[in-house]
Amino acid sequence: MAYKAEGRLHKIFPTEQKTATFAAREFVIEVQEGQYPQMVKFQLTQDKCAIMDDYNEGDQVVVDFDLRGREWNDKYFTNLNAWRVAAAGEGGGSGGGQGSSDGAATQDADKYPPSATDANADFDDDIPF
Numbered sequence: 443m444a445y446k447a448e449g450r451l452h453k454i455f456p457t458e459q460k461t462a463t464f465a466a467r468e469f470v471i472e473v474q475e476g477q478y479p480q481m482v483k484f485q486l487t488q489d490k491c492a493i494m495d496d497y498n499e500g501d502q503v504v505v506d507f508d509l510r511g512r513e514w515n516d517k518y519f520t521n522l523n524a525w526r527v528a529a530a531g532e533g534g535g536s537g538g539g540q541g542s543s544d545g546a547a548t549q550d551a552d553k554y555p556p557s558a559t560d561a562n563a564d565f566d567d568d569i570p571f
Contacts, residue, residue: 444506444508445506445509446504446505446506446507447471447504447505447507448471448473448502448503448504448505448530449473449482449502449505450502450503451469451471451497451498451499451500451502452470452471452481452499453469453499454467454494454497454498455467455468455469457491464487465487465491466485466491467486467487467490468483468484468485468486469484469486469524470482470483471484471505482522483522484507484522484523484524485521485522485523486524486525490524490525493524494527497527497529501529502529502530502531503527503530504527504528505526505527506526506527507523507524507525508522508525509521509522509523510522510523
């Protein structure tokens with residue numbers, strides 16, 4: 443599943459060598475979603491870790507990413523696995539996908555039924571978390 447999000451780079455973490463053959467790097471973007479901004483953490487892996495070397499905190503970026511999930515010891519984990527980052531307005535991304543100024547949009551949104559959380563997307567209860 444390919445997704446896209448646009449926001450301001452809030453935090454860039456250093457690359458971590460997890461094992462002798464696996465490296466990962468995380469970064470956080472601030473997405474303007476409704477009344478309260480959302481801090482969304484992404485992960486880059488292997489040779490993609492160097493992508494963040496070209497950006498600074500505060501830059502506006504567009505992130506192309508996939509959802510990745512797994513189970514370990516009866517616990518479930520979800521990662522937002524970034525595979526492309528471009529400066530906002532550069533036209534980066536995965537050509538033909540649908541961009542979104544509100545934060546994130548799926549390229550195939552019309553293929554999937556709305557989730558329960560989508561039904562409450564316009565609900566605003568003034569709680570900042």
